Amino acid sequence: xxxxxxxxxxxxxxxxxxxxxxxxxxxxxxxxxxxxxxxxxxxxxxxxxxxxxxxxxxxxxxxxxxxxxxxxxxxxxxxxxxxxxxxxxxxxxxxxxxxxxxxxxxxxxxxxxxxxxxxxxxxxxxxxxxxxxxxxxxxxxxxxxxxxxxxxxxxxxxxxxxx
Ligand SMILES: [Zn+2]
Numbered sequence: 586x587x588x589x590x591x592x593x594x595x596x597x598x599x600x601x602x603x604x605x606x607x608x609x610x611x612x613x614x615x616x617x618x619x620x621x622x623x624x625x626x627x628x629x630x631x632x633x634x635x636x637x638x639x640x641x642x643x644x645x646x647x648x649x650x651x652x653x654x655x656x657x658x659x660x661x662x663x664x665x666x667x668x669x670x671x672x673x674x675x676x677x678x679x680x681x682x683x684x685x686x687x688x689x690x691x692x693x694x695x696x697x698x699x700x701x702x703x704x705x706x707x708x709x710x711x712x713x714x715x716x717x718x719x720x721x722x723x724x725x726x727x728x729x730x731x732x733x734x735x736x737x738x739x740x741x742x743x744x745x746x747x748x
Contacts, residue, residue, distance in 0.1 A: 608625065608646075608650045608653070608654070609622050609623065609624055610622075610623050610624075610625075610644040610645070611623075612631055612640040612641065612642065612643070612644075614633035614635065614636060614638055614640055615638070615640075615641060615685055616633065616636050616638040617633060617635050617636040617638070619633055619634060619635040621633055621634055623640065623642075623644075625644070625653050625654045625656070625657070626657070627656040627657060627658065628658055629658065630642065630688070630689045639688045639689040640688060641681070641684040641688045642657075642659070642684060642688065642691065642692040643680070643681060643692075643693040643694075643695070644692070644693070644694055644695070645694075645695045645696075645697075646694045646695070646696055646701075646704075647700065647701050647704075648701045648702070648703040651694070651696065651704055654692075655694060655719060655722065656722065657692045659689070659690050659691055659692050660690060660691050660692070660718065660719070660720055660741070660744050660745050660746060661692045661693075661694060661718070661720070662680065662683075662692070662694070662716055662717070662718055662719075662741065663694045663704075663708065663717040663718075663719065664676065664677070664693060664694065664695045664696065664716055665698050665704070665708055665710035665713055665714060665715040665716070665717070666695060666696070666697060666698065666713055666714050667697060667698050667699050667713055668697070668699070670713050670714065672713075672730065672731035673713055673714045673731070675731045676716070676731045676732075677695075679733075679734045679737055680693050680695075680716075681693075682734070683734075683738060683741065687741075687745060690745045690746050690748070691745060696708075698710050698713060712729055714729075714730065715727065715729050716728040716737075718740075718741065718744050720744060726740065726744060728740055
């Protein structure tokens, strides 16, 4: 047992206040293979530090980091999944593929529902996979269950920003 020695009033407790600069994700550039350390940004899209290619934006969020990750200008798909869920494993590579295809227009945020019960509740992920499509912070569609790639792409198409 240790007393909290920090004098400041904003000392982080229980991870409830993420640092202002937010979490960092490693995004691998499909063009040159460079590993880019990317912070969430409410404006713009991530680009490769080496070759300037627009990076596929797929990150893992937690109850603590979700809101800063979801504040993106592009369309957001929240993938509520769990390690034991077979249909989730079916959907995962399809989402990775769509994130590559729609780099610069789509951000995929993966949320492990077992590790992040608050988000599971907030998005009512009673059955997984549940995909929640968001634009400008608001929910615009919910897709419950695994869809094959063509159907999933068709559901997302109307929610993607124009080229
Ligand atoms: Zn690159």
